[in-house]
Amino acid sequence: MSAAQSKPRDTVKERAELALNNAFLRKAVKYTTEKLRGGKQQAAEEHGNWEAWRERGRQIRLHTIAHLDYYLQEFAENARANGVHVHVADTGAEAVEIALAIAEQKRARSAVKSKSMVTEELHLNQALEGIGVEAIETDLGEYIIQLAGEAPSHIIIPAIHKNRQQIAELLSKDAGETLPPDTTVLAGFVRKKLREKFLEADLGITGCNFAIAESGSMVLFENEGNARMVTTVPETQITFMGMERIIPSWSDLEVMATLLPRSATGQKLTVYMSGITGPKRQEDGDGPEEMHIIIIDNGRSLQLGDPEFQELLNCIRCGACLNACPVYRHIGGHAYGGTYSGPIGAVLTPALQGNVAEWDDIANASSLCGACYEACPVKIPLHDMLVYLRRRKVEQGYSPTLERWAMKGYAAVMSSSVKLQRTLKLGKLGQKLVVRDGVIKARIGPLEGWNRYRHTPGLPEQSFRERWETLEPDIRGSLQEMDAGMKERMQQLVRSRSEGNENQGKRDSSEGESIRSDAPTAYSGKRNSDRVDREESGVNKGKGGGNHG
Amino acid sequence: MGDSYSEFLKQLEDRSRVKQERFMNHIATRLKRPRVLEKPEHPFRGAPDFWHAFTWSEEERIEHFTANFQNAGGHVIRAADMQEASILIAEQAHELEAKHIIRQDESALAELGLEKALPDASIYAWNSNAQEQWKARAAEADMGVVMADYAAAYTGSVTVLSAPNKGRSVSLLPTMLVVLIPLYRLKTRLGEILGQFDQTQTPREQLPSGIHFISGPSRSADIENDLTIGVHGPGQVLAILVG
Numbered sequence: 001m002s003a004a005q006s007k008p009r010d011t012v013k014e015r016a017e018l019a020l021n022n023a024f025l026r027k028a029v030k031y032t033t034e035k036l037r038g039g040k041q042q043a044a045e046e047h048g049n050w051e052a053w054r055e056r057g058r059q060i061r062l063h064t065i066a067h068l069d070y071y072l073q074e075f076a077e078n079a080r081a082n083g084v085h086v087h088v089a090d091t092g093a094e095a096v097e098i099a100l101a102i103a104e105q106k107r108a109r110s111a112v113k114s115k116s117m118v119t120e121e122l123h124l125n126q127a128l129e130g131i132g133v134e135a136i137e138t139d140l141g142e143y144i145i146q147l148a149g150e151a152p153s154h155i156i157i158p159a160i161h162k163n164r165q166q167i168a169e170l171l172s173k174d175a176g177e178t179l180p181p182d183t184t185v186l187a188g189f190v191r192k193k194l195r196e197k198f199l200e201a202d203l204g205i206t207g208c209n210f211a212i213a214e215s216g217s218m219v220l221f222e223n224e225g226n227a228r229m230v231t232t233v234p235e236t237q238i239t240f241m242g243m244e245r246i247i248p249s250w251s252d253l254e255v256m257a258t259l260l261p262r263s264a265t266g267q268k269l270t271v272y273m274s275g276i277t278g279p280k281r282q283e284d285g286d287g288p289e290e291m292h293i294i295i296i297d298n299g300r301s302l303q304l305g306d307p308e309f310q311e312l313l314n315c316i317r318c319g320a321c322l323n324a325c326p327v328y329r330h331i332g333g334h335a336y337g338g339t340y341s342g343p344i345g346a347v348l349t350p351a352l353q354g355n356v357a358e359w360d361d362i363a364n365a366s367s368l369c370g371a372c373y374e375a376c377p378v379k380i381p382l383h384d385m386l387v388y389l390r391r392r393k394v395e396q397g398y399s400p401t402l403e404r405w406a407m408k409g410y411a412a413v414m415s416s417s418v419k420l421q422r423t424l425k426l427g428k429l430g431q432k433l434v435v436r437d438g439v440i441k442a443r444i445g446p447l448e449g450w451n452r453y454r455h456t457p458g459l460p461e462q463s464f465r466e467r468w469e470t471l472e473p474d475i476r477g478s479l480q481e482m483d484a485g486m487k488e489r490m491q492q493l494v495r496s497r498s499e500g501n502e503n504q505g506k507r508d509s510s511e512g513e514s515i516r517s518d519a520p521t522a523y524s525g526k527r528n529s530d531r532v533d534r535e536e537s538g539v540n541k542g543k544g545g546g547n548h549g
Numbered sequence: 550m551g552d553s554y555s556e557f558l559k560q561l562e563d564r565s566r567v568k569q570e571r572f573m574n575h576i577a578t579r580l581k582r583p584r585v586l587e588k589p590e591h592p593f594r595g596a597p598d599f600w601h602a603f604t605w606s607e608e609e610r611i612e613h614f615t616a617n618f619q620n621a622g623g624h625v626i627r628a629a630d631m632q633e634a635s636i637l638i639a640e641q642a643h644e645l646e647a648k649h650i651i652r653q654d655e656s657a658l659a660e661l662g663l664e665k666a667l668p669d670a671s672i673y674a675w676n677s678n679a680q681e682q683w684k685a686r687a688a689e690a691d692m693g694v695v696m697a698d699y700a701a702a703y704t705g706s707v708t709v710l711s712a713p714n715k716g717r718s719v720s721l722l723p724t725m726l727v728v729l730i731p732l733y734r735l736k737t738r739l740g741e742i743l744g745q746f747d748q749t750q751t752p753r754e755q756l757p758s759g760i761h762f763i764s765g766p767s768r769s770a771d772i773e774n775d776l777t778i779g780v781h782g783p784g785q786v787l788a789i790l791v792g
Contacts, residue, residue: 032774052597059593069576070585076569078753085558087565088572098561105557140780141771157771164773187769187777194781199688215746215753217760225721225767225782232717232759233684243576250747251595254740257704258596268617269704269739271768272782275746275760277753283713285676285683287758297572304579 012361016331025161029153029332032160037323039266040375047262057259058379060252061314068304068313071213071246072295078216082278085292088243092122092298099124099205099238102292103133106236108202112194114220114227115139116207117155117317118240120339121298121352124205135205136197138226140190147174153333153341155319156264161332194226204234204288208241209317210256211293214249217277218293221260221270231276237288243295244313250275256316259377263318299352308388309351314378315344321382324375327365336362343372343382350389363389406446421465428459596740605737610702611790614735617705621765622778623786631660631729634789638694638727639666641787645725647691651675654714655696657729663694675716684718693723693783697730699742700788704764707788708742711759720763726783728763732792 019025044050064071076086089095103111111133113119125135125146137146141159145152147170152158159167168181175189206227210219218239220227231237247256253275261267280287303309322328322342333341338349346362363386372382393399413423434440435458443451450456577584595601605613615625628634638661642650647670652658654674664672673686687693695715699708707728711717720726736742739762746756767782778784 028773035774049597049599052599056593056597063589063591063593066580067585067589068580069573070587070589072576073569073573074588081753085561085565086569087561088569090572101557101561105554138781139771140769140777144771157774159771164775167772183772183775183777186772187780191780195688199684214748215756217746217756223767224769224780226780228717228721228761229781232721243572248591249594250743250745251740254596254738254743257739257743267621267764269706269762269764271621271764271766273706273762273764276758277756277760278758280711280758281713283676284711284758285713285716286687286718287711295572297575301575301579304576305581 010337012331012335012337012365015337016335016365019332019335020330022161024163025332026330028163029160030329032154032157033323033329036156036265036319037375040263040320040323041266043262043266043268047258047268053255053258054377054379056255057316057377058314060247060255061316061378062311064246064248065244065304065310065313068244068246071248072243075211075213075216075246076295078214079211079218079278079293080216082216083291084216084278085290087292087294088297089294090297092296095240095294095296095298096122096124096127098292098294099240100127100131102236102238103128103203104131106202108133108236110134110136110197110201111203111205112136112138112198112201112226112230112234113142113205114207114222114230115142115158116205116240117339118207118242118296118298119205120152122240122296124240133203136194136201138194138198138230139222140187140224140226143190143194144170147171151334151339154322155317155340155342161334194229198229198233201234202236204230204237206230206237206239208239208245208293209260210253211241211246212248212250212253212275213246215277217250217275219253220274220276221257221272222274223265223267223271225272228272228274231274231288232286235288236290236292237276237279238292238294241293241295243297243300244315260316260318263316263320263375263377299354302354303351309347309385311380312344312348312351312385314380315348316378317344318377320375320377321372324371326367326369326371331365335365338362343386344380347382347385347389363393417465424459424463424465428461431458434458595744596738600738600740603738605702607732607735610735610737611732614700614702614705614788614790617702618765618786618788621705622768623705623765623788625788625790627790629792631657631791634729634791635661635663635666637789638663641725641727642667642670642692645691647725649673649686649690650692650694651687651690651719651723652694653696653716653719657696658694661694675719676713683716684722687716687718687722690719690723692725692727693719693721694727695720695729697728697734697788699745700730700735701737701739701742701762702735703738706739706762706764709761709763710757711761712757717759717761720761721782723783724779725785725787726763726766727787727789729789729791732790735790 079086087098089098111128113135128135137143141157142152144159144162144167154160164181167186168179171186171189172179179185179189206220208218209221212219218241247253257269257273261270279289279291300313303312321344325343328342336345338345340348343366346366366386368383368386370383373379376382413419431440434442438458439455440447440458441451441455447456573584618625626637628637650663650670650672652663652672652674654677659674676683695709697707698710700706707730709720745751746760766778766784766786767780769777769780
């Protein structure tokens with residue numbers, strides 16, 4: 001499918017329907033995400049002090065993004081000094097233009113690519129094919145879905161939605177002979193085939209997990225070795241780098257190397273972690289002769305200075321939120337209709353494109369349970385951001401007319417007890433038409449979707465409010481007089497709490513300062529107090545159940 | 550290519566410099582403050598403080614490195630000295646019927662005397678002459694032999710640095726990789742190694758072009774989560790702890 005378009009043709013519901021009807025997909029996604037999630041929890045537990053590492057990771061990312069212009073400039077200058085050709089691009093189209101110009105000048109015929117989400121954003125492969133350059137994805141999973149003409153459905157396991165038989169068929173077509181659905185045979189075929197492609201390719205194209213400002217180096221994490229091939233064998237290397245992928249120093253890389261692999265796959269470290277500092281030295285026997293790094297904005301700067309969304313730039317693309325998300329587990333990656341799927345995709349896609357209106361539907365496909373925040377190694381409050389998205393949609397007048405009227409009606413009824421009573425009376429009369437055995441089963445009007453899977457309870461004969469008159473004296477009668485000492489203590493507590501929230505206020509401001517000194521856009525006190533509470537509950541949970549995920 | 554290509558690169562460079570200034574100014578504007586031109590104080594640099602105090606004894610380092618490396622699918626054996634290591638490598642080569650072997654051009658590896666121990670195999674030392682197609686030699690090799698520059702027990706990783714006599718391909722292209730780790734290079738934490746590349750330890754211009762951390766054989770779980778070994782890189786990795 002042509003996912004990753006700026007305008008999804010259909011709604012998330014329609015896209016999800018496709019996924020929900022595909023039993024294999026649902027099973028595979030569930031199995032894989034649970035495995036990854038379990039691996040992550042185990043790795044985090046075994047490592048210990050996970051909350052302290054998460055907090056450190058968040059602080060480093062906050063600090064870097066708050067000083068992004070400094071670190072990016074430092075990186076660019078150092079990379080240049082290392083002999084790298086550094087380019088900057090405001091948009092994806094500009095970045096593609098630069099890469100195509102290099103490919104054309106070099107008269108390149110083929111390019112090998114290692115996994116890169118940012119090039120998915122740019123639709124680079126199509127652009128290269130357009131000028132006659134064969135672009136080959138070399139990550140096993142990416143190679144498979146490229147053969148199938150599809151887009152990745154998981155950030156770590158892109159071909160999560162394909163079964164062995166389907167893969168064997170795709171690769172058999174590629175091989176020109178029938179290959180058995182045996183993992184070793186299939187992987188062996190890809191190894192041999194891609195070896196040839198690596199050795200004859202003119203360009204090696206990569207993404208960038210982290211860029212180190214102080215030395216102008218770029219870092220790649222991977223398990224297969226294809227990213228090493230791409231940065232070792234072809235004569236020219238072109239690296240696409242989202243402008244937020246930066247960290248100050250190699251020391252900071254230890255924190256990222258601790259958080260990223262554990263959160264992504266539960267590994268202590270990916271099989272390969274490569275730091276590339278400039279093209280090959282003159283006397284070196286291998287490595288690229290020429291190296292380009294294209295730094296890309298493509299909507300990222302829209303988040304800068306936005307107190308609600310700036311933290312999106314902290315993301316290290318581990319996919320832990322996908323694996324933790326109950327919605328992702330059911331509908332799979334393609335239902336999100338963008339380059340990035342799962343909770344991060346639900347927020348990042350509209351944020352990068354700056355068009356809340358057209359992408360709002362995916363923000364509604366979330367249970368707001370906060371599992372994504374708990375899983376996030378740099379503590380991005382994704383579930384809060386989903387709420388902000390919904391709010392912005394309403395503020396900008398994009399909510400459906402019916403919903404707006406319903407909300408107005410609700411407000412009118414609930415603002416007066418008399419109106420509420422009248423409405424309930426009317427409702428009790430009206431529901432006689434549809435209620436059977438105390439429940440409404442008819443799929444009519446606003447109940448259509450709800451009643452498809454469950455029933456709506458009818459209004460009871462006597463409402464709580466009507467029963468209150470007789471209920472209250474009953475309750476009072478059964479209560480025992482409170483012990484005078486206890487009463488005094490409780491009153492004391494209430495008094496001290498209403499005296500301006502002093503303790504709470506103190507905590508807010510100290511937390512607020514640490515954020516503010518990093519992010520120049522001040523967060524409101526309310527938000528900070530939310531944050532503090534959440535952190536504490538997270539820690540407690542960790543102590544009790546040993547489960548941070 | 551020649552002149553017209555360098556002209557093209559220069560044009561790109563000029564454009565990029567102008568653009569870069571605008572790009573950075575735009576970031577500062579979005580952040581609602583003037584450009585930051587002085588290096589900011591970075592109070593959260595590196596791992597949390599308690600982590601720096603964490604260290605294992607040599608025995609523990611050996612034990613954890615071995616467990617971690619084996620969990621990732623690698624093999625670990627110990628050798629008392631380089632001589633014993635040489636015998637172990639020759640045994641492996643016999644077992645694998647390795648016909649082509651490539652090693653880094655380091656004196657410690659030359660002293661292994663593999664050429665003598667394996668007279669039937671063709672053995673190359675990386676980049677030891679200018680005529681050879683070195684990437685092709687590495688690609689056809691059954692076995693690549695390298696020295697680890699560092700190793701970290703906590704993650705079960707070895708670190709190899711590139712140099713004229715130390716090719717990146719030697720640890721990547723052969724079917725099997727043998728890494729020799731002198732015990733004194735085996736550290737506890739990843740940070741002890743990464744910290745060495747900080748500007749205070751190694752100035753930028755002295756960093757090698759390639760710094761590679763390797764933690765086992767190349768692997769993929771992309772086909773139905775079924776673990777496959779040796780998708781692109783070596784499918785068999787043997788670490789020999791020497792000392």
